Amino acid sequence: MSSGATLGRLLAPASVAVVGATDRAGAYGRHALENLLRAGFGGRVVAVNPGRREVLGTPCLPDLVEAGPVDAVVVATPAATVPAVLATAARLGCGGAVVLAAGFAETGDAGAQDRLLAAAGAMPVVGPNSNGVVAVAARAPMWGDAVTLPDPAAATTALVTQSGNLGVLALAHRAGLGLHTVVSLGNAASVDAAAAMDHLAAAPGVRVVAAYLEADGDGARTAAALARCAERDVRVVVLKAGRSAEGRTVGGAHTASLSGDHAAFAALAREAGAVLVTNPHDLFETARALAAGRRDPRGCAVVTCSGGDAAVAADLAADAGVPLTRWAPATLAALAAALPATATPTNPLDHTNLVWDDPAALRRIGAAVTTDPDVGHALYVQDEPAGLAPADAAEWRRTREGALDGLAAGGGSPLLVATTPGQEPAGAVGGLLPALLAVAALRTPGPSPARLREVAAAAAAVARRAGPDASPGRWLAEHEALPLLVAAGVAVPAHGVAATPREAAAVAARLGVPVAVKLSAPGLLHASEAGGVVLGAEGPASVEAVAERLLGAPGPPAGARVLVAAMAAPGAEVIVGARADGVVPTLVVGLGGIWSEALADVVTLPLPVTPDVVRAGLLRLRGSALLTGGRGRPAVDVEALAVLAARVGDLLLGCPDLVSVELNPVLVNGSGAVAVDALALWTGRAAPA
Known part of the structure; x- marks a missing residue:
């Protein structure tokens, strides 16, 4: 993907060549040239078409080579010819290209798109399958449909869109008033949303970046682009498609359904102070209001x-x-x-x-x-x-x-x-x-660029360990996950693991208190629903009988063990989970227990986090009064919960083989927080030692 630093000539050109210029009605090559002429573009305009000597009153060159190294090349030729045009433009040292043609990865032809990228080399390309770029301040509408240039005097909003039609709507909406730049990304083969946002955040006159996004994109680079916006107090408003899509992680963990892909993206947007909207009208008008307001x-x-x-x-x-x-x-x-x-x-x-x-x-x-x-x-x-x-x-x-x-x-x-x-x-x-x-x-303070850069670094580190050949992972048995938690400083009940009923009785004798007896096996996500949990068992004989039943059940899972753990003191039930497979790695904290999905009262926080960040997130819960002492209830130890949750986030980031970890419930009372149930999705070949 191209860096935003390389886009200056392409997005604010002083010279433009239209390859495929024509006077044929309705053709991209006609609209692109006609738009530039009608807008009064003050730089050099070159028409390129070997079959024409003149188009719309503009002399026509037979080849891009004769045009020389122009800032922007608008490619309005059939898909098969595009790689050759881009190779010539790159060799000449042109600033970049806008490819209007379709017929690449969007049709399933990934090879055609790969050839396009190879031809362009390091030269940035907007598209293919793009409607184009409208650079209002430069009076350069490099657009494949007829467009009237918006008033440059009011130009404050840069629009980055993965839908060409939404760009058309923006330019038509109230005559495009307020638009500074419109970038229709098309297939985003080279210039993606992060690159465009990063560049436009530093463009003179831009006060707002508005984005319509369909794909999450590269989380690390998106976070870095949002940090650039924060540094310059450029406000951000986003319309993100796919809010209703299920999370990518499946298999029964509550964290995946409570904090799917959109929740992870929304958490990143919230960290950046961005406004999330749900329709194009609100995207355009919220941008207008953000540009006019002050903090x-x-x-x-x-x-x-x-x-x-x-x-x-x-x-x-x-x-x-x-x-x-x-x-x-x-x-x-x-x-x-x-x-x-x-x-x-x-x-x-x-x-x-x-x-x-x-x-x-x-x-x-x-x-x-x-x-x-x-x-x-x-x-x-x-x-x-x-x-x-x-x-x-x-x-x-x-x-x-x-x-x-x-x-x-x-x-x-x-x-x-x-x-x-x-x-x-x-x-x-x-x-x-x-x-x-x-x-x-x-009304909120401007977002922290340093915090966004931390999120970007964490996302980049997680992405590096999740290569294309990475294992989808397997769910560890709970007794395999517990050593990870203990090593990370996460409080868990005193416990022991037994392979036989007699060993289970010995663990109970050692603990000397009422215990929970649980079946623990790889891939067993919800032991209670499978009848694999008995609470409050007292005495070795009782525990031995329970273990005999659990281990002797018809077809116990391979590698099954019995986990014997001291009963934890009662408290509020909270879910704490961390995921590495979203657009950025995230921590999820909220009201938990068996009703966690029904309540759906969680906050999602980009990692890394500190206890202070977690504590502030907990106060955003609808049911935060259950933790802070509402309606005469005693307050729980929120500080202990915040520390535990932050350690779970650190565990996920620090362990390359972890994809997801979920503690549900964590019991929190007035004197501490303890995780009494644990799930972990693991990609390592061997279970953690």
């Missing part, structure tokens, strides 16, 4: 002229996790003086239509709101119906401008928001939810 930890004020809008805004703010400011006494007094007598000084605030088209009154109301010490973000909500008569449009404009002037009095940059697509006034964000999602992100 501020304080609350939000919403002002509108509609009681309905105010009520909906209150609900959506709760959904987005945005606290609405409670007015300070001074604010209430100022609002009482500024509002009509029939208005109620709530937040969201309906100023009523009694001050419609009264800019002076609206300025007083807005100023009263944003001088409140706890207002860091302010939204003014107004939709403008299409087709208003000029006089009516002026009335709507005076109303919103008066409110926005007032809301800016506190030194902020209020956001104009419309609730209904198609009714946005100029400059407005379309949709309350996108605006509030952006506010929620901007």
Whole structure:
């Protein structure tokens, strides 16, 4: 894959050659050339077609060699001819290529794509099967469909998309206002999402990177690209397809179903402060709101002229996790003086239509709101119906401008928001939810580049040990997994392993306390469901009888043993799991026991983690009060749980043969945390010593 550092000439070209230029209606070669001419591209444009002397008024060269080392080569020729064109471009020293042709890996022809890559060598290639690149600031729409260049004055958002059609939608949506660059990755044979994001994060003028992704991609390089965004306070919004797909790990472990592939990706995105959205409209409009906003930890004020809008805004703010400011006494007094007598000084605030088209009154109301010490973000909500008569449009404009002037009095940059697509006034964000999602992100401190680089390093290390010939692994017997936990400092009950009923009795005699007796065998994931667990057995004779039954059951698994362990003190049941097979390695912590999947109350954290990171994650659980002492319950030892979970993460990262480890349940009470059940997916040829 190409490094983002190599993409400067391709994504901001001063010279472009269109290979396959033609005047044939509907052809990629026509659109690509025509777009450049219509956009007023200020650099050198070269048309290449051996069968034409001139295309669309542009002189045509017979071969790319005569064009020389241009910055960008748009390849609009059939798939079979592409490798030769790329080989020539690479030999000339061109900055990169955009391949519009299909007919490569997306059709199952991996060989054709391999030949393309071999021909390009180190030269970066966007595509194949790409719609192209639109570089707004460079006035270079290298695009295979007809496109009008967006207004470069408002260019702040770079869009990276694995769907060419989503790029088309973005350019058409509100005339592409706000777009700085659009990169349609196509098959991403050379330039992938991570490379494009890494480069665009450092591009002049970019404030937001928006991404539509279908594949997870290279987790280490994605994390590194997100670190670059964090370093420059470039905000990120992502629409990730495949949220409903099951995790790749199968075989019955709870961790896989609770934290599948999307959960791992979402955890990485959350670590990067990215906003995750679920549809293209929210992708575009959240990007617009992120570009306009500023970071501020304080609350939000919403002002509108509609009681309905105010009520909906209150609900959506709760959904987005945005606290609405409670007015300070001074604010209430100022609002009482500024509002009509029939208005109620709530937040969201309906100023009523009694001050419609009264800019002076609206300025007083807005100023009263944003001088409140706890207002860091302010939204003014107004939709403008299409087709208003000029006089009516002026009335709507005076109303919103008066409110926005007032809301800016506190030194902020209020956001104009419309609730209904198609009714946005100029400059407005379309949709309350996108605006509030952006506010929620901007209330948090900027993400830590150092933390993201740690995640990138961990992901790279795990990827190196999971080569193409790596074993899919096998589930260890619990008695084989326990030594790993003990060596990592993870608390487990005192225990012993027995191959015969007599040995089991001896272990029980040594422990001298009530014990749990469990059948332990490779591949046995849930012994309790198989009738292989007896709790609270007392005395050697009782334990011997239980062991005889478990080991004598019809067809006991190969390598079966009896695990005899001291009964742990009661406590809250928690699941702790770690996986190495997601986009980045992750730790999962949440409410556990036999109902862990039904409750589905877990947090997923990219590895590595510290106890502090785990503790903060635990507080995000819906049921965190079960751990912290809600409703009169005693608080459990959250610190011990956080330390145990962090050690499990360290174990996964430090053991090359581990793919997954799950402890369910971990019993946590007021005096500690102990893992009473363990699963481990192991790729080593021999069981751990």
